[in-house]
Amino acid sequence: MVMDTAIAYEKVRRIIDEMNLDAILITDRYNMRYIASYRGEGVIVLAGSGKTVITDSRYTEQVQRECEGYECADIAGKGYVACISSILDGQRKNSGNLRVGFENLSISYREYSEYSTGISGVEWISLDGKLDSLREIKTDEEIENIHTAESIGDKAFSHILEYLRPGITEKDVALELEYHMKKNGAEGLSFDTIAASGMNSSMPHAIPTDKTLNKGDFLTMDFGCIYEGYCSDMTRTVAIGKASDSMKYVYDTVLKAQTESMNMIKPGVRCNDVDAVARRIIADAGYGDCFGHGLGHSVGLFIHENPRFSPKCDDILKPGMVITVEPGIYIPGQFGVRIEDLVVVTEDGYRNLTGSEKKLIEI
Incomplete structure (x- = not known):
C-alpha cells in the first residue's frame, strides 16, 4: 500500500511550530521518504508554506512523479548552498537571523560547515532525532x-x-x-x-x-x-x-x-x-x-x-x-x-x- 504522506507532513509542521522554526532541512533518506515519498538524493526544505526538493538532473523527473505538492530546485550551476540560501531568503521578514532546523545526525561535518559558513543570517538548530521519533508509531x-x-x-x-x-x-x-x-x-x-x-x-x-x-x-x-x-x-x-x-x-x-x-x-x-x-x-x-x-x-x-x-x-x-x-x-x-x-x-x-x-x- 502506497503511503499518504499528508499525516507525516502535519507532524513535521507541529515540530516547526513547537520549536519556533522558520524553516527545516531534511537530509535523512528515510525521513525524506516518510515525509514526501521521495526515494532519490538531495535535500528537502520546508520554509513557510513552501515545500521544495533540491536535487540534480538525475532526479528531477523522479521528484515530479513521487513528490506531490513539492517544487523541484535543480542545483545545476548553483549547488546546494546557493539553492538553500535562495529559498531561505524568501522567508526573511526583518534583519534578524532565521531559525532553521537541521538533521545533525544525518549530515557530515563538511556539509554542516558548508551550510553554516555559506548561508548567512541563520541560526542553525539541531533536531537531535526529532524527525526520526515521528516514525516510532506506525499507521x-x-x-x-x-x-x-x-x-x-x-x-x-x-x-x-x-x-x-x-x-x-x-x-x-x-x-x-x-x-x-x-x-x-x-x-x-x-x-x-x-x-x-x-x-x-x-x-x-x-x-x-x-x-x-x-x-x-x-x-x-x-x-x-x-x-x-x-x-x-x-x-x-x-x-x-x-x-x-x-x-x-x-x-x-x-x-x-x-x-x-x-x-x-x-x-x-x-x-x-x-x-x-x-x-x-x-x-x-x-x-x-x-x-x-x-x-x-x-x-x-x-x-x-x-x-x-x-x-x-x-x-x-x-x-x-x-x-x-x-x-x-x-x-x-x-x-x-x-x-x-x-x-x-x-x-x-x-x-x-x-x-x-x-x-x-x-x-
Missing part, C-alpha cells in the same frame, strides 16, 4: 506494508526448508532466500542476509561463507526484505540432521526466553523490562554471558529504529510500535541459536506479524 497502512514484507519472508523460509541439505554452502542458502523474496514481491533487502552454520552460528552477525552445511550443524538464518519502502526481519535456527541434547537445551532456552518476554508486551510497559525477562531466563539456564545484544529493535522504513528492547532503553511501549523480539545464545567455538519474530503493539497486547514455525526443525 495502519505502514503496519500493513511491514506485514506484507514479513509474509514474503515467511514464504521464503517455507521454501528454504525444502532446499536445505548437507553439502550446500552458506552462500547458497543466503542467495536462495534473497532470490525467493525478490521473486515474490520484495523491492529489495532490509539488510545483508545472514546464513551461518556450525561454529559460524556463534557469531550473531556472521557473513555467509563457502562453508558447507554438515549433519549435526545448527544453521541460523536472519533475513528480511522491503515492500513499499518498509522492512521486515525474522530469524530462524534449524538443525541439519539430528540435534544433540545440548543443542536442544539451548534452543528450548532461547524459545522460552522469547515466548515469556513477548508475553510482557503491551502498552505502558518499559522496553528494558521486556528485555530483562529474556535476559533472566537465559542467565538462569547458565548462558548469561552468551547473550550480549539487545532483545530487539523497532522496524519501519529503516531496519534498526527506536525504541529498542535493551537494558538501557526505558521508553514506554505504545500501540502502533513495531519491534523485533530476538533473544539468542552464542557459544564461541561451538554454535549459536537465535529466534526472531516481528510484533506490533496493540491496544491490549501485541500481534505477531511473523507466521513461520518456531519449534525446532531437524532436516
Whole structure:
C-alpha cells in the first residue's frame, strides 16, 4: 500500500511550530521518504508554506512523479548552498537571523560547515532525532506494508526448508532466500542476509561463507526484505540432521526466553523490562554471558529504529510500535541459536506479524 504522506507532513509542521522554526532541512533518506515519498538524493526544505526538493538532473523527473505538492530546485550551476540560501531568503521578514532546523545526525561535518559558513543570517538548530521519533508509531497502512514484507519472508523460509541439505554452502542458502523474496514481491533487502552454520552460528552477525552445511550443524538464518519502502526481519535456527541434547537445551532456552518476554508486551510497559525477562531466563539456564545484544529493535522504513528492547532503553511501549523480539545464545567455538519474530503493539497486547514455525526443525 502506497503511503499518504499528508499525516507525516502535519507532524513535521507541529515540530516547526513547537520549536519556533522558520524553516527545516531534511537530509535523512528515510525521513525524506516518510515525509514526501521521495526515494532519490538531495535535500528537502520546508520554509513557510513552501515545500521544495533540491536535487540534480538525475532526479528531477523522479521528484515530479513521487513528490506531490513539492517544487523541484535543480542545483545545476548553483549547488546546494546557493539553492538553500535562495529559498531561505524568501522567508526573511526583518534583519534578524532565521531559525532553521537541521538533521545533525544525518549530515557530515563538511556539509554542516558548508551550510553554516555559506548561508548567512541563520541560526542553525539541531533536531537531535526529532524527525526520526515521528516514525516510532506506525499507521495502519505502514503496519500493513511491514506485514506484507514479513509474509514474503515467511514464504521464503517455507521454501528454504525444502532446499536445505548437507553439502550446500552458506552462500547458497543466503542467495536462495534473497532470490525467493525478490521473486515474490520484495523491492529489495532490509539488510545483508545472514546464513551461518556450525561454529559460524556463534557469531550473531556472521557473513555467509563457502562453508558447507554438515549433519549435526545448527544453521541460523536472519533475513528480511522491503515492500513499499518498509522492512521486515525474522530469524530462524534449524538443525541439519539430528540435534544433540545440548543443542536442544539451548534452543528450548532461547524459545522460552522469547515466548515469556513477548508475553510482557503491551502498552505502558518499559522496553528494558521486556528485555530483562529474556535476559533472566537465559542467565538462569547458565548462558548469561552468551547473550550480549539487545532483545530487539523497532522496524519501519529503516531496519534498526527506536525504541529498542535493551537494558538501557526505558521508553514506554505504545500501540502502533513495531519491534523485533530476538533473544539468542552464542557459544564461541561451538554454535549459536537465535529466534526472531516481528510484533506490533496493540491496544491490549501485541500481534505477531511473523507466521513461520518456531519449534525446532531437524532436516
